[in-house]
Amino acid sequence: MGIATDSLQLARRHLLDHGACPPSALNDRLARSWQRSLHAGLPPFGGRELAEPADGLSLSQSLEQNAQMLSFARPVMDFMYGQIRGSDCMVVLADVDSMLLHAVGDHGFLTKAQRVELRTGASWRESVRGTNAIGTAIEDASALQVRAGEHYLERNAFLHCSAAPIFTAQGAVAGAIDISGDERASHMHALGLASSAARLIENNWLKARYRDAVRVHLHSAAEGLDTPAEGIVVLSESGTLLGANQEAIRALRLAPHDFFALQLETRLQERLAHLLARTGREPHTVRLPDGRRMFLRVEQPAQRTPARTVVPEARVDALAASDTGDAQWRRAAQQVRRIxxxxxxxxxxxxxxxxxxxxxxxxxxxxPRRGRPFVAVNCAAIPESLIEAELFGYAPGAYTGAQKGGSLGRIREAEGGTLFLDEIGDMPLLLQTRLLRVLQEKKVTPLGGTPVPVDFALVSATHCVLADAVAEGRFRSDLYYRLNGFSVKLPALRERKDFDALVTRMLAQWDDSGVRIAPDLLAALRGYTWPGNLRQLASVLQTACALRDPAHEPAIDWPHLASDLRDALASPAARVQPAGKAAETRAISVGQADGAPEAAPPAALRKIARQAIAQALADGGGNVSEAARRLGISRQTIYRHLKKADAEA
Ligand SMILES: Nc1ncnc2c1ncn2[C@@H]1O[C@H](COP(=O)(O)OP(=O)(O)OP(=O)(O)O)[C@@H](O)[C@H]1O
Known part of the structure; x- marks a missing residue:
């Protein structure tokens, strides 16, 4: 409120005419952002089409990549929304590319916001939408309020938005949280609320990510400890800095290269042994190199009892909790529990x-090792040249380009816990030899260092038949026998008999409103072959939950699926076939190639196709080209379906 709209309009014109904002029309930060928006080729007044919303695939990929941040953000967003409910506003979470991942808000405002694509799946990157709170806060890595006409694009001038970036444990921007509302309403504390929420999400995420690390809480006043204003630093057992929140980064003047390299004792001027000995509720003080005094409280990880002495309890454990009723899966779990x-x-x-x-x-x-580290390494995802350093670690100055302080290596990070080697079949032969030695000697030798004893449980996984790799000479047989103390095979999703229970369990993870799936859609999903197995199913359900409008759509239905999956579901070739039936089927899909002879689809499929088309037309404001784009099919295909529907009506 109180924004001089006319002067901002004049400023916009001035920017277009002269390539720069007139002095004092906007604060420096907004003026720089307007200029970047202009250089991105965005015309501030109407004109150009709104940027495309993301397709289901990019959204589901981002939801999967940001699952952790999202899980910590959701409860905070619900709480925030509870504070501002009914004030014509919404709370939004965006990923590092400014793509909106999750939104909760007042129904009326959500509808208004959709008109400018302020909705799940859309990108609000500054270079796409011009100056806006989410995109600009992420661009500048700093919290920001953008009011009414301060938005670069004139059509966004009905918005008042406050966004704060969310940072990872190593201080990189991971996304942003934003409160957007009608610019005529009061938003006095919105920026403060968004910033506090971002700090809360970061702190919870940091603590969970490093729950097995030593944690140091710090503040310049004893009363500041255990408040959102405290700094938090996490350390390895040997005192290496692993992560920190923004307050700690500021207070201790940490730089990006300090992570995984700095021995914290040098910054705190207190020996690690002294620091660790002071574990407890009572804070103590240290003097930083610049003379400032800090209050510290040190917390050791929850369970520091020696491994193997903890006896597993007979109560429902994590394996039992993830049992959704498939007999093959249950047998695997029962066998494994014995070892x-x-x-x-x-x-x-x-x-x-x-x-x-x-x-x-x-x-x-x-x-028995629960509560200790679980360290997962994907052997296929790390370049061959780096996997040795990643696994075995290296001493300070071991090679050019390495971090100054050396690296612990993933094997030593798993000390006392479990090392999980995924895609073990892709481990290069040379490293297989080194891994074998570690397993035999129970010692790891970092590059350029001396042997260090290690104690961890080993679990490996592979999607290929490792015995074949041994037969072909790609995998050492002696290592194979070491890894294969006991082996289990998990069933493919198409073989599982607990599909409905799995779906219910997964949905409950992302939607606590008890959302259900339309019965015909559930039946189609149940019969699909799921080449990507649980990962694909999880991604499909998560995207559908995100795309569903809870105010109007009680169930997940066909329009909430990406067009390629809708096509695949409509194709008999992609369905699990009863024995002997496969050859009888022909592919029929909404997105059939134009010009190809079109088989007459059965009534159920016609209904599915028409529903998808009707929804896409509604979403695209009745525009056939837009609906075709959303569905990933041609306009001719849409017209053909509409014509047939007319003829049958
Ligand atoms: N029991 C489950 N409940 C809910 N979701 C699950 C379950 N198991 C797997 N998923 C989903 O599937 C995804 C993939 O699981 P996971 O990484 O364990 O598979 P994987 O077999 O190790 O895959 P890859 O062979 O590609 O490494 C998970 O991120 C999760 O989203």
Missing amino acids: LDKPIALLIQGESGVGKEVFARACHDSG
């Missing part, structure tokens, strides 16, 4: 995405 407290290496086999890592974590959380 969890024994020093036997476990090999998990199964197609990609069947949940091997989830299963490995459940084994860890159900066994």
Whole structure:
């Protein structure tokens, strides 16, 4: 409120005419952002089409990549929204590319916001939408309020938005949280609320991510400890800095290269042994190198009892908790449970995405090493040249380009806990030899360092048949026998008999409103072959939850799926076939190639196609080209379906 709209309009014209904002029309930060928006080629007055909303695939990929941030943001967003409910506003979470991942808000305002694509799946990157709170806060890595006509694009001038970036444990921007509302309403404390929410999300995320690390809480006043204003630093057992929140980064003047390299004792001027000895509720003080006094409280990880002495309890454990009723899966879990407290290496086999890592974590959380680190390494995802340093670590100055302070290595990070080696079949032969030595000697030798004893449980996973790799000489047979102390095979999703229970369990993770799935859609999903297994199913359901409008749509339905999956579901070729039936089927899909002879689809499929088209037309404001784009099919296909529907009506 109180924004001089006319003068901002004049400023916009001045920017267009002269390439710069007139002095004092806007504060410096907004003026720089307007200029960047102009250089991005955005015309501030109407004109150009709104940027495209993301397709289902990018949204689901981002939801998967940001699952952790999202899980910590959701409860905070619900709480924030509870504070401002009914004031014509919404709370939004965006990823680092400014794509909106989740939104909660007043129904009326959500509808208004959709008109300018302020909705899940859309990108609000500054270079796409011009100056706006989310995109500009992420661009500048700093909280920001953008009021009414301060938005670069004139059509966004009905908005009043306040956004704060969310930072990772190593101080990189991970996304932003934003409160957007009607510019005529009061938003006095919105920026403060968004900033506090961002701090809360970061702190909870940091603590959970490093729950097995030593944690130092700090503040310049004893009363500041345990408040959102405290700094938090997490350390390895040897005192190396692993992560920190923004307050700590500021207070201790930490730089990006300090992470995984700095020994915190040098910054705190207190020996690590002294620091660790002071664990407890009572704060103590230290003097920083610049003379400032800080109050510290040190917390050791929750469970520091020696591994193997903790006896697993007979109550419902993590393995039992993830049992949704499939007999094959249950048998695997029962067999594995018998070896969890024994020093036997476990090999998990199964197609990609069947949940091997989830299963490995459940084994860890159900066994005697729960509460200690679970360290997952994807052997296929690390370049061959780096995997050695990543696994075995290196001493300070071991090689050019390495971090100054050296690196612990993933094997030593798993000390006392579980090392999970995913895609073990992709481990280069040379490293197989080194890994074998570690397993035999129970010692790891960092590059340029001396041997260090290690104690960890080993779980490996592979989607290929490791015995074949041995037969072909790609995998050492002696290592294979070491890894394969006991092996289990997890079933592919199409083989599981607990599909509905799995779906219910997954939906409950992302939607606590008890959302259900339309019965015909559930039946189609149940019959699909799921080449990506649980990963694909999780991603489809999560995207559908995000795309559903809870105010109007009680159930997840066909329009909430990406067009390629709708096509695949409509194709008999992609369905699990009863034996002997496969050859009888022909592919029929909404997105059939134009010009190809079109088989007459059965009534159920016609209905599905028409529903999808009707929804896409409604979403695209009746524009056929827009609906075709949303569905990923041609306009001719839409016209054909509409014509047939007319003829049958
Ligand atoms: N029991 C489960 N409940 C809910 N979601 C699950 C479950 N198991 C797996 N998922 C989903 O599937 C995704 C993939 O699981 P996971 O990484 O464990 O599979 P994987 O078999 O190890 O895959 P890859 O072979 O590609 O490494 C998880 O991120 C999660 O979204």
